[in-house]
Amino acid sequence: MTESRTSRPGTAGREAAPRYRGWIGQVTRSPLYAGTIGVLAASPRARLVLLVIVPLAWIVTFNIGPIYQMGRISLMQTYPAPDSGAVLTLDNYRLFFREPLYFMPFIRSLIFAALVTVVTLIVVYPVAYYVAKVIRPQNRKRALLLLLVPFWAGEIIRTFSVIMLLANRGALNYLLREVGLIDRPIPMLYTYFSLSFGVVYLIALYMLLPLYSAIEKIPSQLVDAAADLGAGPFERFRRVILPLSKDGIVSGCSLVYLITIGVFTAPLLLGGPNTVIFPEIIAALFHASNDKWPAGSAFSILMLIVSLSTVGLFMKLVGGRSVRLS
Amino acid sequence: MNSFASRYFTDLPKTALSASYWIFVIYLLLPLSLMMAMSFKEASFIAFPIQSWTLDWYAKVLQDQQFLGAVGYSIFIAVATTVIALIIGVWIALLVAAEGIWGRAMIFALACLPAVVPGLINAISMRIFIRVLDIPTGTGAIILGHTVHAVPFVVVMVLTRLRSMPHSLTDAARDLGADNFVAFLRVTVPYLAPALAGSAIFCVLSSIDDFVRTFFLGGYQPTLPMLIFAKVQGGMSPEINAMATIVLIVTAAVGLYAEHFTRRSKA
Numbered sequence: 001m002t003e004s005r006t007s008r009p010g011t012a013g014r015e016a017a018p019r020y021r022g023w024i025g026q027v028t029r030s031p032l033y034a035g036t037i038g039v040l041a042a043s044p045r046a047r048l049v050l051l052v053i054v055p056l057a058w059i060v061t062f063n064i065g066p067i068y069q070m071g072r073i074s075l076m077q078t079y080p081a082p083d084s085g086a087v088l089t090l091d092n093y094r095l096f097f098r099e100p101l102y103f104m105p106f107i108r109s110l111i112f113a114a115l116v117t118v119v120t121l122i123v124v125y126p127v128a129y130y131v132a133k134v135i136r137p138q139n140r141k142r143a144l145l146l147l148l149v150p151f152w153a154g155e156i157i158r159t160f161s162v163i164m165l166l167a168n169r170g171a172l173n174y175l176l177r178e179v180g181l182i183d184r185p186i187p188m189l190y191t192y193f194s195l196s197f198g199v200v201y202l203i204a205l206y207m208l209l210p211l212y213s214a215i216e217k218i219p220s221q222l223v224d225a226a227a228d229l230g231a232g233p234f235e236r237f238r239r240v241i242l243p244l245s246k247d248g249i250v251s252g253c254s255l256v257y258l259i260t261i262g263v264f265t266a267p268l269l270l271g272g273p274n275t276v277i278f279p280e281i282i283a284a285l286f287h288a289s290n291d292k293w294p295a296g297s298a299f300s301i302l303m304l305i306v307s308l309s310t311v312g313l314f315m316k317l318v319g320g321r322s323v324r325l326s
Numbered sequence: 327m328n329s330f331a332s333r334y335f336t337d338l339p340k341t342a343l344s345a346s347y348w349i350f351v352i353y354l355l356l357p358l359s360l361m362m363a364m365s366f367k368e369a370s371f372i373a374f375p376i377q378s379w380t381l382d383w384y385a386k387v388l389q390d391q392q393f394l395g396a397v398g399y400s401i402f403i404a405v406a407t408t409v410i411a412l413i414i415g416v417w418i419a420l421l422v423a424a425e426g427i428w429g430r431a432m433i434f435a436l437a438c439l440p441a442v443v444p445g446l447i448n449a450i451s452m453r454i455f456i457r458v459l460d461i462p463t464g465t466g467a468i469i470l471g472h473t474v475h476a477v478p479f480v481v482v483m484v485l486t487r488l489r490s491m492p493h494s495l496t497d498a499a500r501d502l503g504a505d506n507f508v509a510f511l512r513v514t515v516p517y518l519a520p521a522l523a524g525s526a527i528f529c530v531l532s533s534i535d536d537f538v539r540t541f542f543l544g545g546y547q548p549t550l551p552m553l554i555f556a557k558v559q560g561g562m563s564p565e566i567n568a569m570a571t572i573v574l575i576v577t578a579a580v581g582l583y584a585e586h587f588t589r590r591s592k593a
Contacts, residue, residue, distance in 0.1 A: 055418040066451035126346040152581040154535030156551040161361035169373035262444020
């Protein structure tokens, strides 16, 4: 839309308006339209206001509002605030650093998310490279589709399906027992193993797509040129392919890290008492009676700041461009 | 023999890459296939091996009022979310794409905020927000939560398409006498159609799949993921597998159809 342009002479008058067939014609002919949208559409200032007001109101109310309210409540002693007025305090933030019960899961969450990100990168990179460069172009779409289909199943269904594989009476333990490798089932569920397995299962797509689109853009001539100059496969990878796919690596890692930090479904179904990570701590504070809300808000704000600044720092250090969602 | 060996070794990286792809495909498909297989088991508990097979669980699920209710409720929420998210998303994209608006980069960054905030924090901040505004948990809150999450994705998809649109199209419409509103409806919206279709599919699927926002914003009526979650917590039987399989097949069919559709419209 070219909203900044002023209306031109000759098109401002409503008399010149053509007659449209169908429902648009009915709408534009109606007196209601001429008195409302017609007037707005004819006046540049009204159009500008119309263009700006709804998006700004939406963004301020629903994108900034909730975070602002969370920040406000994180400074309160109790919520709801007593009638005498809210007392602002930093106690909720102090509680986090004083209490290892909260502090340790947070550290664990950060390490867990970093490890999951690295593992996902290592697992998914060859797959993305294979689809983007090795497969013949006419088969590429189909190969990619095969990887996308599982992700159309929701979070809950995918997490639940991991239980089928890893449970004590699940497929893997059954197979190992039939083969005779074990006598009694290995408890795999409710451990860090099942948790990471499930999380990687949930998020691999967010690594795959950025990597795929970055690797696909690398011109094959560059790789061929490196080969002609005598670079072996490893050298070609290290000096040509890897640097040129940096954008994809940075976007993929950032996305995966941010999602893993806030992962909630997987620990709920696949985690156990030994694998308590921070999202569960926060969620528990909101499930309990309301007097824990200020602490929960403070913890959420801390997690938000730490996770976003970790990603920001990572992007700055590695030097990729900012995360793009498309 | 010698030439075979040498060929084998020069192809080694390719073989390894191909193997990694197929292992990854198996990793992705195995748990879901096991889950589907379990839905045909003739026993009231989930355990391997499967000795005898039955379709009874499907018959049971298709008569389950709770399940059918959850399907209807989830679809209703998804449709409402999609309609609102498309309107708001297109509106924001138009603002970001407009020339001569101050601070567009800032507006765009803030518009994308809900997509980069970790899901749990997004859900919790919405829970606090509706409490402060005295909005009850339930249908309205869920739709609001899903919409806030979906809008950034609509903005990005629509904006990408909008940036490739020549100005001459709307200018021509106006020179032919259309006012701005008609030019928008008759020229801009049809041009955006592929992006709108893609966004709509994304909104529907992400709303139907969403668990964490519904978990915090929902009332007593369960959506599909909430119902499946409640059943998993309340003791597992192959009935859950039958439910999940139906949901999986329908969403995958919608996704495949959308993929097919967008590929055709691009060509």
